[in-house]
Amino acid sequence: MTRYFTDEHEWIEVDGTSATVGITDYAQSQLGDIVFAEVPAVGAKLTKGGDAAVVESVKAASDVYAPVSGTVIEGNDALADDPSLVNSDPEGAGWFFKIELDDASQLDGLMDADAYKAFVEGL
Amino acid sequence: MRYLPLTDQDRKAMLGVIGANSIDDLFVDVPEEARLDGPIAGLPMHASEMAVERHFAGLARQNLAAGDHPFFLGAGAYKHHVPASVDHLIQRGEFLTAYTPYQPEIAQGTLQMLFEFQTQVARLFGCDVANASMYDGSTACWEAIGMAGRVTKRKKALLSSGLHPHYVSVARTMARFTGDTLDTALPSFDGTDIEQLIAAVDGETSCVVVQYPDILGRIEDLSAIAAKCHEHGALLIAVVTEPVALGAIRSPGEMGADIVVGEGQSLGVGLQFGGPYVGLFACKEKFVRQMPGRLCGETVDAEGKRGFVLTLSTREQHIRREKATSNICTNSGLCALAFSIHMSLLGERGLRDLAALNHANAVRATERLTQVPGVGIVNESFFNEFTLKLPVNAREAVHKLAERKILGGVSLGRLYPDDGQLEYGLLVAVTEVVTDEDIETFADALQEILS
Numbered sequence: 001m002t003r004y005f006t007d008e009h010e011w012i013e014v015d016g017t018s019a020t021v022g023i024t025d026y027a028q029s030q031l032g033d034i035v036f037a038e039v040p041a042v043g044a045k046l047t048k049g050g051d052a053a054v055v056e057s058v059k060a061a062s063d064v065y066a067p068v069s070g071t072v073i074e075g076n077d078a079l080a081d082d083p084s085l086v087n088s089d090p091e092g093a094g095w096f097f098k099i100e101l102d103d104a105s106q107l108d109g110l111m112d113a114d115a116y117k118a119f120v121e122g123l
Numbered sequence: 124m125r126y127l128p129l130t131d132q133d134r135k136a137m138l139g140v141i142g143a144n145s146i147d148d149l150f151v152d153v154p155e156e157a158r159l160d161g162p163i164a165g166l167p168m169h170a171s172e173m174a175v176e177r178h179f180a181g182l183a184r185q186n187l188a189a190g191d192h193p194f195f196l197g198a199g200a201y202k203h204h205v206p207a208s209v210d211h212l213i214q215r216g217e218f219l220t221a222y223t224p225y226q227p228e229i230a231q232g233t234l235q236m237l238f239e240f241q242t243q244v245a246r247l248f249g250c251d252v253a254n255a256s257m258y259d260g261s262t263a264c265w266e267a268i269g270m271a272g273r274v275t276k277r278k279k280a281l282l283s284s285g286l287h288p289h290y291v292s293v294a295r296t297m298a299r300f301t302g303d304t305l306d307t308a309l310p311s312f313d314g315t316d317i318e319q320l321i322a323a324v325d326g327e328t329s330c331v332v333v334q335y336p337d338i339l340g341r342i343e344d345l346s347a348i349a350a351k352c353h354e355h356g357a358l359l360i361a362v363v364t365e366p367v368a369l370g371a372i373r374s375p376g377e378m379g380a381d382i383v384v385g386e387g388q389s390l391g392v393g394l395q396f397g398g399p400y401v402g403l404f405a406c407k408e409k410f411v412r413q414m415p416g417r418l419c420g421e422t423v424d425a426e427g428k429r430g431f432v433l434t435l436s437t438r439e440q441h442i443r444r445e446k447a448t449s450n451i452c453t454n455s456g457l458c459a460l461a462f463s464i465h466m467s468l469l470g471e472r473g474l475r476d477l478a479a480l481n482h483a484n485a486v487r488a489t490e491r492l493t494q495v496p497g498v499g500i501v502n503e504s505f506f507n508e509f510t511l512k513l514p515v516n517a518r519e520a521v522h523k524l525a526e527r528k529i530l531g532g533v534s535l536g537r538l539y540p541d542d543g544q545l546e547y548g549l550l551v552a553v554t555e556v557v558t559d560e561d562i563e564t565f566a567d568a569l570q571e572i573l574s
Contacts, residue, residue: 036412036437061437063446 004067004107005116011091012067014107022095023055023064023086026120031057034086039075039097046070046099048106053096055086068106070099187530189394193561195488197508197552198338198533199260199287199364200397201389203477204556209391209464218460227433234431237454238419240463247369247466248361248383249376250405254416256454256462257402260386261293264332264362266404266415266449267382268294271330271358272303273413273448279327284308284316285337287364288538294332303329309542310339312501312512317343321351328357330382335361335375336368338538339501339550340508349379358382358410365389366403367554368506370478382406391465392458401458412438415449477555481507485553488562492551495570501548508552510535514573517549523572529565 003013009027013020028034036056046052046066053064075097079085086094101107111119134146143149150158162168170178189202196202213219217232227234237255244253257263268280280298282291282305291307298305306323308316320331331352336342345361352359361375363385375383387401388394406414412435420434440447469477485507493500497514513520517534524531535548553562 038412056437061443061446 003113004110005113005119006065006067006110007119008065010064010067012107012110014101014104017104018073018098018100019068019070020095020098021052021064021067023090024116024120025090028087028090028094031055031060031062033058034083037076037079037083037086037096039077039079040072042072042074044072046072055083064096066099067110068099069102071102072097073100074098187525187528189530193529193531193557193564195532195551195553195557195561195565196530197365197554198538198550199289199386200394200400201365201367201507201552201554202394202556203367203389203554205391205393205461205465206468208468209461212464213457213461219457228430231431233456234419234433236460236463237417237456238421238431239467240459241419243463243466244387244403245405247366247374248363248385248403248405249374249378249380250383251408252411252414252418253403253405254414254418254454256387256456256459257384257404257416257451258455259388259398259400259402260362260364260384261287261290261402262451263384263386263402263404264290264360265294265297266402266451267360267362267384267406268303268305268330268332269297269301270382270406270410270413270415270448271360272301274358274410275329275356277327277329277357278302279304279306280329281306281320281323281331282308283320283331283333283337284310285339285341286332286334286362287338290334290362309539309545310337312339312510312544312548315341315343317348321348324348324351324355324357326355328352328355330358330360332360332362335363336365336372336504336506336508339510339535339548340505341502342368342372342504342506345375345378345380349381352381353379360384363403365506365508367474367478367481370474370476371482371506376405376407381410387458387462390469391461391463399455399458401455401462411435413448414438416451417454478506480555481553484555484557484562485509487559488551488553488557488565491562491566492569495566495573497573498569507554508550511549511551512547513549514547516546518546520549520569520572524565524568527568529568531565531569 001013001015003011005011009024011022011024034055034057038054040052046069048066048069050066051063052066055062055064076095194202241253257266272278280303294305315337324331331348349359358381360382361380366385366387367389383405385403387403392401404416417433418435420432422430422432424430436442438448440450440452489500489509492498492511499512501510501512518536521531521534532549532551536546539545
């Protein structure tokens with residue numbers, strides 16, 4: 001399994017033709033206490049760079065963008081009851097949704113862990 | 124010192140930046156014929172304050188003011204008695220001058236009042252949560268349609284033929300820009316369209332909008348249409364233009380409506396020649412994040428004491444920008460206050476008594492008015508407003524009644540100018556301010572006109 005990152009601070013972990021998406025530890029630390037997360041419905045068609053999910057903290061509301069195009073196969077229902085999972089375990093239990101990829105080549109433009117680390121350090 | 128301390132050079136520099144030659148260039152979109160090219164013709168240049176007062180008092184006397192004559196107008200705005208204490212209390216400086224504060228939590232009194240208002244609206248409508256009010260009933264109705272679109276991610280709204288035509292018209296204006304499809308129809312004397320609506324709901328429907336009681340005063344059980352909507356993932360929006368009715372009949376929320384909106388004018392707010400009014404907006408808790416408008420919440424402060432905050436502001440435009448639930452980031456604070464004070468004075472018992480009084484008066488009026496030869500009633504059910512079918516054009520009858528100093532209802536021909544059947548319809552509202560003598564005067568005059 002390979003994990004990629006976007007410059008909008010999403011992570012995407014690819015497993016075959018499907019992938020899990022969430023926001024990075026850096027993103028959650030910038031947002032502060034998360035009070036609400038809305039994940040896309042199963043079956044929703046997402047377009048790379050388009051709106052996919054919503055995350056609200058005590059100080060801001062932000063959109064989570066789709067790192068690649070695809071069809072949603074699962075949303076993380078646990079976030080409805082406990083949105084703070086995004087703070088406590090952003091790159092694990094605080095995942096947002098899983099998608100079936102339309103085109104794996106869209107992953108090519110994304111960053112790997114080292115590149116993202118360097119990107120965040122440069123902010 | 125000048126109030127606008129701009130020099131001609133300042134203006135020239137600013138015009139230069141935007142590439143305009145003159146101030147007039149900024150108004151080229153205003154059609155030539157709509158521009159004033161000199162003093163208004165026929166208007167004297169000067170008159171004394173006393174002369175102006177006298178002139179305008181004379182003009183005002185030409186009105187048939189609601190309080191001075193037998194009054195039976197309704198159709199979305201109702202004349203109820205507003206206790207003098209309401210006006211006295213809303214004019215206290217702490218309330219009258221307090222605009223929605225930019226540091227809201229500093230104005231605990233304003234927030235507490237809005238919180239109480241929300242509680243009253245939610246209870247009245249049978250909903251979990253209500254916002255701090257909207258501009259008026261028609262804007263609240265549109266906001267509900269927009270909200271249903273966000274919740275369901277669908278664009279087709281079915282509007283009942285019993286929805287107030289002005290509300291339909293506001294929705295149409297807004298839908299021109301959002302691309303929502305609105306299915307509308309004209310009302311008929313042969314019954315409501317609830318069965319047709321139930322049949323029309325499908326997987327494309329975002330919401331069904333029904334008025335309760337409807338524009339002709341009819342009352343339907345909304346349970347079946349709510350169930351049908353939910354079966355197809357659509358929302359049921361109920362519109363209440365006369366909230367006093369809910370002191371007598373079941374609330375839309377209890378029957379399964381997902382969003383309930385309304386006009387709050389009839390409690391605490393006078394007719395005021397058409398405004399300002401106050402929009403009511405309530406919904407089920409699960410949709411609260413898609414609800415428009417301001418929302419006050421209750422909390423505890425650092426010392427554990429009860430306090431109030433503006434909550435879920437992330438829905439609003441100042442944080443969410445173009446993705447906000449609405450471009451309305453304010454509320455009708457003073458009218459909401461008047462509503463809330465009137466409601467507090469009434470209490471649940473008082474509201475029920477007031478509703479019973481309204482209905483009893485309306486029943487008496489129907490009994491008397493339908494004794495007039497040729498006059499029939501369209502409604503099988505009503506609260507304090509019903510539709511009469513006259514043997515003549517109702518619009519003309521209304522004018523003849525007005526000549527006799529009776530404001531005898533709203534003609535349906537005025538609301539629906541192009542319909543052959545509806546022009547015989549006269550919408551009559553009878554509230555607690557109507558006396559038996561008023562009803563008698565109205566019936567006698569109607570008989571005279573029709574004979």
